[in-house]
Structure formats: structure tokens, C-alpha cells
Amino acid sequence: MTQMRIELDEYTKRVLDVAKGKWGLKNRNQALSKFAREYGDELLDPPVNESILHEIDMIYKKHPKKRKMTLKELDKHLGL
Secondary structure: OOOOOOOOOHHHHHHHHHHHHHHOOOOHHHHHHHHHHHHHHHHOOOOOOHHHHHHHHHHHHHOOOOOOOOHHHHHHHHOO
């Protein structure tokens, strides 16, 4: 585990102390770790699932190439 020394402003200390009490944690370090686990997913991209990418690639390759539709064909499909 990495250790670091950081300086916190008064507001941040108060927020961490409230979080510490709310979640029943022992220290600010645990509160900061809890914040990272709770809100980290909003900042980080999810890991890439290689099998899903392969499946999407196979679907794309099997899908027929479509040509552009004329306005008359579009009207026909829309029943106009």
C-alpha cells in the first residue's frame, strides 16, 4: 500500500470527519478510501471486455452494407 503525506484544508477535514462518523470508520484515511471506492467509477472508464469487442466486431462484419435510400424509397417505407 502506498503512503503519502498530504495537506488538507479545513473544509476537507470536516467532510472526511463527517464521512468517518457516518460510515463508522477509524480514520480519515479510511474515509478517503471509501470516497474513492464510492465515486471513483464516475471518473474512471470501465475496463474493456475483449470478448464483447470481438462479438461486436463479428456482428459488424456479418452485417450487410446498406446503400443510400432515395427520397422516393423513403416515402414508400413511410407510406407517404
